Amino acid sequence: MSFVIGVDIGTGSTKAVLCTLDGEVVAVARRDHAPNLPRPGWAEMDPIHDWWTQVTEVLTELTTNANATNAFGDTAGGEGFARGVGDAGLSGGVGGAGGGEVVGVCVSGLGPCVVQADGELVPRRPAILYGIDSRATREIAELTEQLGAEAILERCGKELSSQAIGPKLAWLRRDAGDGWRPDDRWFSAHTYVIARLTGEWVLDHHTASQCDPFYDIHQQDWATDWVDAVLPGLVLPPLVWPYEQVGVVHEAAAAATGLAVGTPVIAGTVDAWAEAFSVGVRRPGDLMLMYGSTMFFVQVLPAPTSVRGLWTTSGVEPGSHTLAAGMATSGSITTWLQELTGGIPFATLLAEAAAIPAGSEGLVLLPYFGGERTPIYDPLARGVIAGLTLRHGRGHLLRATYEGIACGVRQILDTFTGTERVVAVGGGTQGGLWAQIVSDVTGVEQVVPRQTIGASYGDALLAAIGIGAVPPDTDWTQADHVVVPDPSTARTYETLLRTYTELYPATRDQIHRLAEQ
Incomplete structure (x- = not known):
């Protein structure tokens, strides 16, 4: 049996997936890492340890799975993962694939x-x-x-x-x-790995x-x-499109990864665009909302345009264009909060937040913990928590975090035009609370796909297209459910949004002074 591998180097981890040519997930692998923040305003990674070494580890794990002798039907955990397990399920390879062959690999990365x-x-x-x-x-x-x-x-x-x-x-x-x-x-992250795999600079x-x-x-x-x-x-470097083949695995890379010498390597792209591709955001009017360490937005355009405050880019498919936006810190704030409150199980923290009413009982949070990109473009912005009282607990803080992020999402979505369909992806869609709050604050329905692995799944599809195994218009995604706004929260969240919008300009000068210390 033939397989393709997709690898994504993200902000918080490197993830890889082994798929059949019809999109069935056979095995996954993951290695965690984190950015280094050596100075205020700086964010770095070690290209050898965080990128190349971790990629070799996940590739070795998956190629071992692909070459395993146990029967395909015995793949441990594969069925559960294929149903859409989120980030929490991406830990280590699962099962084997009965003497298969990896016929293509594609890499995406943070960027x-x-x-x-x-x-x-x-x-x-x-x-x-x-x-x-x-x-x-x-x-x-x-x-x-x-x-x-x-x-x-x-x-x-x-x-x-x-x-x-x-x-x-x-x-x-x-x-x-x-x-x-x-x-x-x-x-960039993925092109460095491609160079290590093939010797090609593109x-x-x-x-x-x-x-x-x-x-x-x-x-x-x-x-x-x-x-x-x-x-x-x-x-x-020479320019290529994300599903073009750019080279083949050379001997040294084969020894490091378990891939066969001569395995085709596909160009790949930035992780958010690979993720959008993975869930079928490919037609004008489609918009992906990615829940992760940062919130990211990608909308497919009918033609290039310039919108102040947003980013027009080339897309994944040849000749295509997209409009994008991104917040600086989102899911990373929830990780910070969990660590700050003693590292309790996140499920416990989530349950406490779900029990708090809309509006977090008077608590408002600005999620600018690492400055902010869209919509305010202020690298000196910082997080603000307003309205704290002695009755507020950690559940209030998590709910206020979700609500603050949702207000930022609302500000950004209001600048997009022509949106016909919003697809929600990423680990933050699991559990339901965060995505529900975003729909409640924005008034927008969100389609959640059945398969939510993310960018690595899109990479696997790009690999299958790039080697000519499937047609370019192949789409592996299927919808699982739709998140619908709760009208009972509308008035509360309109009031919250007004306070949220006023809070940044009201505190900007003081925050800038603090940021310079």
């Missing part, structure tokens, strides 16, 4: 990120992460002044922000000085379209004149 590596693919420094790393504030201002804010918005589809790679490359060049050598290359169009201001969203090509003006001599 856009940037790591500088030498000609032997040895990183010269930790990887700088996506919009949660705001160190390049000075470079954002300088490039905006040099090229013009309106020109950047029109050509690149978005304003420069901490999400953009161009300012981070400028920061690296300035900081590295002579340490940036002619044979150095720069990578970048998919979607990730390139977040390398502002160096990509022309209308031409869907590098803006070489702006590259030469800003970072003369910067070498650019």
Whole structure:
């Protein structure tokens, strides 16, 4: 039997899935990690340990499963996972696949990120992460002044922000000085792993379209004149689409991963877009709402457009475009809260939050614990908890966290137009409370798919398409249920939203002073 593997390097873990060519999940593997936060506004990862080593581990686990001799029907836990187990179920491989062959692999990753590596693919420094790393504030201002804010918005589809790679490359060049050598290359998370697997240096169009201001969203090509003006001599990788084959596994990578020499490797893309692809968000008007360490939004567009405050990008499929937005901290706040309250079982904390009425009995939380991307674009924003009294407990805090995130989601969804269908994905959809609160605050129905593995499942589909095993329009997703707004909470949440919206500007100056300490 033939199998494909999808691998996703996320903010909190590396996940991989082994699938048949019709989308049946056979085995999964996971390794946890976390960003390093060495200074305020900085977020980094170790490309060797957090990316390459963990990818080799999950690939070895899944290739062992694929080559196992036990019968396919004995796959332990596979049926339960295929029904849509969330993040909590992604721990270790499950079962085997009766002497199968892995015929393709695709990798996605958190992003856009940037790591500088030498000609032997040895990183010269930790990887700088996506919009949660705001160190390049000075470079954002300088490039905006040099090229013009309106020109950047029109050509690149978005304003420069901490999400953009161009300012981070400028920061690296300035900081590295002579340490940036002619044979150095720069990578995002998944393209670094692809280089380690195949020896090929490429970048998919979607990730390139977040390398502002160096990509022309209308031409869907590098803006070489702006590259030469800003970072003369910067070498650019060839551009490919996410389901194109970019190389094959070489001998050293085969020894490290258990994959066969010559196994096709597919380009992949940023994790959120792979996740959108995994749940069939592929038609104009489709919007994915991803519940994870951060909340992320991807809407498919009929044509490129420029919307201030949002990000227009190239999509997954050739010639496609998407509109996106992202919050800086979401699910990561719930992890922080669980640790802060003594590490009690999350199910206990969730049950306590579910017992609290809508509005958290007068508690409001701004979820800007790591600054904020959309909708306020303020790297110096910080979390605020307002209305605390002695009667509030940890359940109130979790519910207020969900409600604060939901208010941010409402602000962002209000800036999208033409949305016809919202698909909710990610581990945060499990348990139901968070997704229900988001529907209640936004008034929007959310389709929850049967399979909620996430980006790695989308990678497996990209691999199957990329090797020609299935047609490009293949869609493996099936709807499980729809989350419908509860009208009884509407008045409470309209009042909460008004307070939430007023709280940020009312505290901004004081928070900025605190952020500088």
